[in-house]
Amino acid sequence: MIKGVIFDMYETLVTHYSGYPVYFSEAMARDSYVDADAFKAIWQGSKKARSIGRLSFEKVISEILISNNKFSHDVANKIMYKRKMFNEFTCKNVNKSVLHMLETIKSKDIKLGLISNCFSDEVDCIECSPVYSFFDDVRLSYLERVCKPEKDIFMRCLGSLGLEANECMYVSDGDCKELEAASVIGLRTIQATWFCKNNILCEDYGNRFIQVNDPMKIVFYVDQWKGTV
Numbered sequence: 001m002i003k004g005v006i007f008d009m010y011e012t013l014v015t016h017y018s019g020y021p022v023y024f025s026e027a028m029a030r031d032s033y034v035d036a037d038a039f040k041a042i043w044q045g046s047k048k049a050r051s052i053g054r055l056s057f058e059k060v061i062s063e064i065l066i067s068n069n070k071f072s073h074d075v076a077n078k079i080m081y082k083r084k085m086f087n088e089f090t091c092k093n094v095n096k097s098v099l100h101m102l103e104t105i106k107s108k109d110i111k112l113g114l115i116s117n118c119f120s121d122e123v124d125c126i127e128c129s130p131v132y133s134f135f136d137d138v139r140l141s142y143l144e145r146v147c148k149p150e151k152d153i154f155m156r157c158l159g160s161l162g163l164e165a166n167e168c169m170y171v172s173d174g175d176c177k178e179l180e181a182a183s184v185i186g187l188r189t190i191q192a193t194w195f196c197k198n199n200i201l202c203e204d205y206g207n208r209f210i211q212v213n214d215p216m217k218i219v220f221y222v223d224q225w226k227g228t229v
Helices: 025-032 036-045 047-051 057-067 073-092 096-107 120-127 151-161 175-185 216-226
Strands: 004-007 111-116 137-140 168-172 188-192 210-212
Touching: 004 151, 025 036, 025 057, 025 073, 036 047, 036 057, 057 073, 057 120, 073 120, 096 111, 096 216, 111 151, 120 137, 137 151, 151 168, 151 175, 168 175, 168 216, 175 188, 188 216, 210 216
Parallel strands: 004 111, 004 168, 111 137, 168 188, 188 210
Antiparallel strands: none
C-alpha cells in the first residue's frame, strides 16, 4: 500500500525551459569573457562538490574568473545576479497541473517528500517555490552533503516520513541515475516525461520504468497502488 510520494524537483515539478532565457555554463562564459570550453572545464569538474556543499556557486565563479585572468567584482556580481533571476523564475513558474496534482495527492492523506540535487544558488529559490509548502520532508543535496543517486539521501527522506521504501513512490525525469537507485532501494518508480520537449532529452528506459506524460496521471497511480481503484 502506498502511503507516500517522493518527487524530484527540476524537470519534474519545475522546468528550466519555461520561456525565460536559460542561464547555464555557455551563457555565463559569454558574460565572463571566458572561452566556453575553459569555463566548462572548471564548472563541470566542480559539479559534485557544488552539489554536496563543498563549494558555493560564488566560489566556483570566482575561481573560473581568476584562473582565466578575467576577475572583476562587476563581472562576478553580474553573473550571480543573472543566475539568481533565472533560478527564481524557474522555481516560481510552476505549471498549474503540477500544483493541482500536489493538492490532490495531499488531500488523500498521502505524505509528500522532495529530494533535489542542487547548488548553493538554488537553495533559497527552491524554498520560495509554490511547491515547497506541500512537502512533509525536503532533502536538498547542498544542505544534506550527499546527493542522488546515493542511497543515504533517499533513506533520510524515508526515515523522516516514517515510511518503508515499499510504501512510497518516487517520481523523477530520470536524470542522475536516480530512478535506478530508487528502484534498488525498493521504491515504486515513475519517470515523469511531461517536460520532455525540444530542449530536454529524457533518457529512454524502455519498459524498465512506467512513463507518465501528464502530472494528474500520478494521482491515478497513487489511487491504484493505495488500493482505492
